[in-house]
Amino acid sequence: MTGRxxxxxxxxxxxxxxxxxxxxxxxxAARIAKHEHNLIPxxxxxxxxxxxxxxxxxxxxxxxxVERVKEAADIPKAVQSxxxxxxxxxxxxxxxxxxxxxxxxxxxxxxxxxxxxxAEEDExxxxxxxxxxxxxxxxxxxxxxxxxSTVNFLPENHIAVLNAKDLTGSYEQAWDALRLATKDxxxxxxxxxISGPSRTADIEQRLIMGAHGPKSLxxxxxxxxx
Amino acid sequence: MxxxxxxxxxxxxxxxxxxxxxxALGRVKQGFTTARSVAASELPEFxxxxxxxxxxxxxxxxxxxxxLEYFDEKVTASGGHVHWCSSAKDAREAILKICRDVDAxxxxxxxxxxxxxxxxxxxxxxxxxxxIETDLGEYIIQLADEPPSHIIGPAVHKTKEQVxxxxxxxxxxxxxxxxxxxxxxxxxxxRAVLRHKYVTADVGITGANxxxxxxxxxxxxxxxxxxxxxxxxxxxxxxxxxxxKVIPTLxxxxxxxxxxxxxxxxxxxxxxxxxxxxxxRDDDIDGPENFHVILLDGGRSEMIGTELQELLRCIRCGAxxxxxPVYHAVGGHSYGWVYPGPIGAAINPQMVGLEEARHLPxxxxxxxxxxxxxxxxxxxxxxxxxxxxxxxxxxxxPKPERWGIELWGFFAKRPALYRLATRAAVKLLxxxxxxxxxxxxxxxxxxxxxxxxxxxxxGATFMEQWQKKQKREG
Amino acid sequence: xxxxxxxxxVALFVTCLVDINRPSVGFAAVKLLxxxxxxxxxxxxxxxxxxxxxxxxDRRTTKQIATNVIKAFKGYRxxxxxxxxxxxxxxxxxxxxxxxxxxxxxxxxxxxxxxxELISFLKDVRGFEAKDVKFEKKLTYHDSxxxxxxxxxxxxxxxxxxxxxxxxxxxxxxxxxxxxxxGTFCIKYSEISEEMVDRKIENLLxxxxxxLAAGDLGCLMNIAGRLYRKGHTMKVLHxxxxxxxxxxxxxxxxxxx
Numbered sequence: 012m013t014g015r016x017x018x019x020x021x022x023x024x025x026x027x028x029x030x031x032x033x034x035x036x037x038x039x040a041a042r043i044a045k046h047e048h049n050l051i052p053x054x055x056x057x058x059x060x061x062x063x064x065x066x067x068x069x070x071x072x073x074x075x076x077v078e079r080v081k082e083a084a085d086i087p088k089a090v091q092s093x094x095x096x097x098x099x100x101x102x103x104x105x106x107x108x109x110x111x112x113x114x115x116x117x118x119x120x121x122x123x124x125x126x127x128x129x130a131e132e133d134e135x136x137x138x139x140x141x142x143x144x145x146x147x148x149x150x151x152x153x154x155x156x157x158x159x160s161t162v163n164f165l166p167e168n169h170i171a172v173l174n175a176k177d178l179t180g181s182y183e184q185a186w187d188a189l190r191l192a193t194k195d196x197x198x199x200x201x202x203x204x205i206s207g208p209s210r211t212a213d214i215e216q217r218l219i220m221g222a223h224g225p226k227s228l229x230x231x232x233x234x235x236x237x
Numbered sequence: 238m239x240x241x242x243x244x245x246x247x248x249x250x251x252x253x254x255x256x257x258x259x260x261a262l263g264r265v266k267q268g269f270t271t272a273r274s275v276a277a278s279e280l281p282e283f284x285x286x287x288x289x290x291x292x293x294x295x296x297x298x299x300x301x302x303x304x305l306e307y308f309d310e311k312v313t314a315s316g317g318h319v320h321w322c323s324s325a326k327d328a329r330e331a332i333l334k335i336c337r338d339v340d341a342x343x344x345x346x347x348x349x350x351x352x353x354x355x356x357x358x359x360x361x362x363x364x365x366x367x368x369i370e371t372d373l374g375e376y377i378i379q380l381a382d383e384p385p386s387h388i389i390g391p392a393v394h395k396t397k398e399q400v401x402x403x404x405x406x407x408x409x410x411x412x413x414x415x416x417x418x419x420x421x422x423x424x425x426x427x428r429a430v431l432r433h434k435y436v437t438a439d440v441g442i443t444g445a446n447x448x449x450x451x452x453x454x455x456x457x458x459x460x461x462x463x464x465x466x467x468x469x470x471x472x473x474x475x476x477x478x479x480x481x482k483v484i485p486t487l488x489x490x491x492x493x494x495x496x497x498x499x500x501x502x503x504x505x506x507x508x509x510x511x512x513x514x515x516x517x518r519d520d521d522i523d524g525p526e527n528f529h530v531i532l533l534d535g536g537r538s539e540m541i542g543t544e545l546q547e548l549l550r551c552i553r554c555g556a557x558x559x560x561x562p563v564y565h566a567v568g569g570h571s572y573g574w575v576y577p578g579p580i581g582a583a584i585n586p587q588m589v590g591l592e593e594a595r596h597l598p599x600x601x602x603x604x605x606x607x608x609x610x611x612x613x614x615x616x617x618x619x620x621x622x623x624x625x626x627x628x629x630x631x632x633x634x635p636k637p638e639r640w641g642i643e644l645w646g647f648f649a650k651r652p653a654l655y656r657l658a659t660r661a662a663v664k665l666l667x668x669x670x671x672x673x674x675x676x677x678x679x680x681x682x683x684x685x686x687x688x689x690x691x692x693x694x695x696g697a698t699f700m701e702q703w704q705k706k707q708k709r710e711g
Numbered sequence: 712x713x714x715x716x717x718x719x720x721v722a723l724f725v726t727c728l729v730d731i732n733r734p735s736v737g738f739a740a741v742k743l744l745x746x747x748x749x750x751x752x753x754x755x756x757x758x759x760x761x762x763x764x765x766x767x768x769d770r771r772t773t774k775q776i777a778t779n780v781i782k783a784f785k786g787y788r789x790x791x792x793x794x795x796x797x798x799x800x801x802x803x804x805x806x807x808x809x810x811x812x813x814x815x816x817x818x819x820x821x822x823x824x825x826x827x828e829l830i831s832f833l834k835d836v837r838g839f840e841a842k843d844v845k846f847e848k849k850l851t852y853h854d855s856x857x858x859x860x861x862x863x864x865x866x867x868x869x870x871x872x873x874x875x876x877x878x879x880x881x882x883x884x885x886x887x888x889x890x891x892x893x894g895t896f897c898i899k900y901s902e903i904s905e906e907m908v909d910r911k912i913e914n915l916l917x918x919x920x921x922x923l924a925a926g927d928l929g930c931l932m933n934i935a936g937r938l939y940r941k942g943h944t945m946k947v948l949h950x951x952x953x954x955x956x957x958x959x960x961x962x963x964x965x966x967x968x
Contacts, residue, residue, distance in 0.1 A: 013321065014320070014321035014322055014327060015309070017321075018321050018323060018538055019302045021534070021538035021539065021541075022301050022302045022305075023302055025540075025541040026299075026302075026541060031300060039300055039303055039304075039307075039485075040307075043307070043450060043486055046486055046487070046488055047486075047488060048488055049489065049491070049492040050282055050285055050286055052280060052281075052495070053281070054280075069505070073508070127522070129523070131432060131433065147505045147506040148506075154517075154524060155518070155520075155521065156518075156520040156522060159524075160465070160523060161469055161470065161523045164462050165466065181491070182491035183491050186491070196518070198315075198452045198454065198512070198514050199514070200513065200515060200518055200524050201469065201511060201513055201514075201524060202454075202511070202514075203509060203510070203512075204506070204509070204511070205508065205509060206504075206507070206509075206510075209460070209461055209462040209508060210461070210508060211373045211374075212390070213374035213377065213390065214373070214377075214395075214397055214400055214420045214423060215261070215396060215420065216390070216393070217420050219420055219421050219424045221424070222373055222461035222463065223371065223431065223432075223462040223463040224461065224462020224463075224465065224466070224509065225462070246900070246902075249902070249903055253902065253903075562889045562891070562907050562910075563907075566903050567903060567906075599896075600896070600903060601893070601896065602889050602892060602896045602897075602904075602907075603766065603856070603893060603894075604889035604893070605856055606860070606887065622766070625768030626769075626770050627768070630768070634768065638767065638895075638899070639767075639769075642764055642767045642769050643772070645763060646764050646772035646775075646776070649727075649758045649759050649761070649763075649772075649776050650758075650772070650775050650776060650779065652755070652757070652779070655758045659730065662731065672966050672967050674961065674964050674965050674967065675936070675966070682898075684897070684898030684901050685898055685936070687901050688902075688904060688905040688936075688940070689940045690935075690936045690937075690939040690940050690964060692732065692733075692932050692935050692936055692939075692964030693966075694731055694732045695734055695735060698730050698731055698734060699737040699738075700725065700730055700753070702738075703737070704755070
């Protein structure tokens with residue numbers, strides 16, 4: 012008997028039944044396929060403008076920083092001033108995504124832009140968020156050919172770019188958006204929900220930032236959703 | 238790990254003498270309980286979400302076989318493998334085989350209680366594979382060669398000074414030759430040491446907070462980001478999870494997530510919640526090439542359909558121990574096995590045997606605070622009582638205890654005799670106490686008088702006085 | 712006060728600890744119930760609610776005792792106990808005990824529906840106010856776990872104490888923490904119980920109150936016993952004694968004046 016048969020056999024013996032009858036299996040399969048939302052907190056179910064404020068507020072409580080820019084073209088300049096202000100190096104590892112590679116980096120020649128996966132020596136990494144969730148100030152990052160997940164974790168400082176139009180009120184709405192965007196390829200290998208920079212309280216419950224992941228998280232929120 | 242639950246009393250005696258531990262437990266009590274209550278009060282839907290989380294888990298447990306097969310199918314479809322393991326031994330062997338197949342020398346590990354349960358680290362080390370814990374708390378206790386004392390804060394019992402000494406002893410090989418005392422710098426040291434380990438490890442092992450049936454995804458929740466580095470840098474990612482972790486859909490996970498961090502640390506959301514599905518896709522430029530899920534039963538399937546089934550709702554948030562006055566007094570190691578606190582007292586008898594763990598369900602005042610804060614509303618006191626009943630029936634409870642209850646029961650069931658006995662006892666006790674009103678010691682009451690005086694009875698029982706009064710008043 | 716024209720028959724569940732150790736609590740309960748227009752009966756076949764057996768895992772004995780209680784209190788409109796713990800046993804756990812015995816289950820549910828903890832009964836059912844009572848003390852109130860979590864009797868005792876003349880109520884830190892009594896727990900695990908009661912006492916003393924009250928005699932005997940052992944002089948009373956104007960008698964463990 013395989014391990015699988017043994018375990019399933021024990022569960023069924025405990026329930027005093029065999030495998031579920033076909034009609035019950037169909038019911039559960041249908042329940043799964045429906046992707047029905049359960050109870051969603053009201054706090055995120057507000058107009059986009061207010062969601063932007065809520066997202067920013069929540070992120071700041073989590074000790075991340077949020078900066079708003081009018082359009083994508085403003086990003087390089089914003090990045091430059093952020094790095095200068097925090098005394099960070101000017102070499103940036105960016106995800107090989109058009110959302111970042113196509114930005115007017117040449118306007119800011121002092122920045123050194125390197126494209127690829129996250130590496131041990133990276134001090135600043137930058138990646139595009141798939142969505143944002145206002146409810147708790149959370150980014151949804153989806154891995155893919157252009158969005159390696161290591162860029163979100165290995166660099167000491169992480170800059171995430173979030174389009175205001177991709178902001179949702181709840182996790183469920185973000186999943187809906189992801190399912191739609193990946194309906195041919197299926198769920199990406201890695202989906203990261205990120206709420207603030209890395210931290211630990213493992214030494215005497217003192218909060219210390221940057222345990223293993225980035226010590227800082229800076230979100231650039233682009234546009235006003237229109 | 239070595240089971241020492243039988244020695245609960247000795248363990249807790251030792252723990253209560255440990256000043257460092259007392260200070261640490263004071264911080265657990267203060268920090269976690271306040272944070273949870275704030276987080277709960279800031280989300281008006283919190284109580285309803287707890288109900289919903291409970292219902293989701295219940296529905297899964299009713300149809301667990303189906304959901305596990307569904308999950309397996311989805312993992313396989315995404316290019317991963319599920320290993321169904323009945324016992325800890327099966328799980329260890331499955332993990333070893335995967336490690337051998339990729340000729341692994343070092344393994345990085347994210348935090349996983351199941352790997353504690355199957356004693357994986359010692360096993361891998363004995364097979365010549367070096368396991369490296371990456372969660373800071375787990376790393377600290379790995380250096381100290383101790384088991385975790387809390388399920389979400391494994392090193393809560395360690396002081397900063399102890400961490401200083403551990404790092405001083407173990408980090409010299411990496412060029413850190415000074416005793417570092419600043420916690421921030423200690424964290425920085427661990428970060429630097431472990432960073433290189435992530436990159437060079439052959440296999441990354443993580444636990445799972447959830448297994449998603451819909452997609453075949455495994456989910457980890459961390460604050461440090463260690464689990465993410467553990468699972469995205471090595472070529473092989475092994476997830477070790479017990480079978481009750483399966484949840485139907487991403488929507489259901491979203492619901493349960495809303496009560497998990499709030500109950501655990503009082504955060505609204507942990508910093509990183511990561512969904513991993515299969516190995517890296519063909520055109521992905523990072524991520525593991527192999528993906529394995531070790532699905533451990535470990536005695537759980539036998540809980541299905543019994544009084545213990547509700548324990549399988551547990552999402553391992555730690556709220557029950559954070560709020561438990563007994564845990565606050567004795568700490569995690571006293572419980573003598575992987576799971577401490579109320580959840581440990583309820584589940585360890587199933588895992589290590591009631592005879593071994595007999596003390597755990599007894600060492601509770603039934604104050605009920607654990608059930609009050611449990612995000613999935615596990616009736617922990619009821620389950621502790623179930624174990625007491627089983628111990629009584631199977632005569633595992635010590636004889637004097639059983640005899641004492643039977644003797645008392647004999648009278649309590651016979652009102653007339655009971656009146657006589659209580660009258661006599663009350664007279665005797667109040668005579669012994671004299672005018673003082675209390676007794677400092679009692680021949681058969683040392684359990685009481687070793688700690689406190691016994692307030693003496695006022696003189697005659699209520700029933701005696703009441704009957705006299707009734708007679709007088711005709 | 713309601714129902715003054717028609718005396719309401721109430722049966723007192725004395726509780727074993729009150730019966731044996733502190734009858735004055737029982738008499739205080741009778742006095743308070745009578746003040747709200749109740750006619751109090753004390754069925755003489757009652758002994759104990761059965762918790763010592765229940766919490767020791769002796770389900771058979773528990774059921775026998777529960778059966779006895781159900782019989783003894785049959786037919787009374789209300790059953791009132793000066794203890795959250797015993798009231799919790801009757802209202803929450805008796806029905807559980809008989810879940811597999813439909814006839815007894817009905818009986819148990821019937822008793823449960825008629826049973827109340829004293830203070831909440833006085834406040835919620837009888838509309839009692841302690842306006843004629845004076846007690847010139849600084850008092851802190853301890854929530855027994857049964858009252859706090861099982862019976863949800865938290866606001867009622869405070870509301871009634873607020874009404875007592877000259878009384879100053881001072882809340883302690885960490886009100887939700889158990890005092891370490893736990894029935895047989897405090898004997899079987901006396902060292903852990905000691906740790907718990909010491910933490911409780913520390914918080915109670917920190918209020919600067921000179922008197923402690925609670926609604927459960929188990930907690931009170933545990934706390935009073937430990938206070939004396941440590942040489943503290945806080946006066947310890949059941950809340951019913953204060954509300955009944957009997958607060959000036961010697962406290963628990965205090966001896967005769």
